[in-house]
Amino acid sequence: MSASPQEILIIDNNEELIDVRLSGGIHYGPPPECPETEQDYCLIRIGVYQRLLQVQSSLPTGLFLRLYEGLRSLSVQSQLFDEELNRVRQRFPSFSDSDIHIETEKLVSSVRNHDGSINIPPHSTGGAVDVEIIDESGRAIDFGxxxxxxxxxxxxxxxxxxxxxxxxxxxxxxxxxxxxxxxGFVLYEHEWWHFSYGDRYWAKKTGASHAIYGACINLTNTVS
Incomplete structure (x- = not known):
């Protein structure tokens, strides 16, 4: 049986974060989810940024890649998890606490596993991105x-x-x-807009020996 993403080794390469708002080349939208995301949502690892530029250059004329969300702080991640946990509990009142946690994690990763051990959500590594494609008017094309x-x-x-x-x-x-x-990105199996590079989920899906991005909590250097 293959290891779960939480069991995969992380050897962080300490790659800096880059702010898409300052660097250019990639469109971005307003802060998503809640006001607390505004400080971080356009931050991504340099390697991720470079790959998004590759995606942009490969799109048909008149179409543009737009970043919906990149980095998410652990505190915001915890807040969003709790909100989704409550929605799941309402949808599945007969579920056990363990099943509710598992169901919630399909869409919002927890900062702690159900057993209390620490988890590193993909969005908190700077390696996971939520993206869409927009047209020349700035409107998202039809994704359903x-x-x-x-x-x-x-x-x-x-x-x-x-x-x-x-x-x-x-x-x-x-x-x-x-x-x-x-x-080089991998698609998350539960969300059409969520892609990973360098995090544990990417390592699991690609068979890499380890993840190259860990939690960005101690990454204070940001380049523009």
Whole structure:
């Protein structure tokens, strides 16, 4: 049996963070989820930034990659997990605490595992990104839903290949995942917009011996 992402070794290469708002080349949207994300959401590791630039250069003329969210602090991650935990508890009142935790983690990673051990969420490494493609007017192309509506749509619509997705939305999702994978990212199995490079999930999916990005809590250097 293969190791779970939480069991994968991390050897952080201490790569600096870069602020997309200052560096250019990649579009970004307003702060997502809650005001507390504003300080961090456009921060990503340099290696991730370079790969996003590759994705942008490979897109058809008139289409642009937009970063929805990059780095997320542990405190915000914990807040979002608790909010999703409450929603899951309401949807599945008969679930055990363990099952509720597992179900919640499909969409929001916890800073602690159910047994109390420390977990490092992908968004807290600077290696995970939520992205979409926009047109020249700045509007997201048809993906069947907008990322910001993830708490309001049917859970199956969030998955990469839901049943009943329109032909155009399916085509657009395939375009996004193809271009991201060509630049070294791996798609998260439960969210069509979430991709990883360098974190534990990436290491698990690619068979890498270890993750190269750990928690950014001690990374104080940011380049522009």
């Amino acid at each position: 839903m907008e990322i910001k509506d993830w708490v309001n749509v049917a859970p199956e619509l969030i998955t990469p290949k839901p049943i009943g997705l329109s032909v155009q939305a399916a085509k657009n999702r395939l375009l996004l995942v193809t271009k991201m994978q060509e630049s």
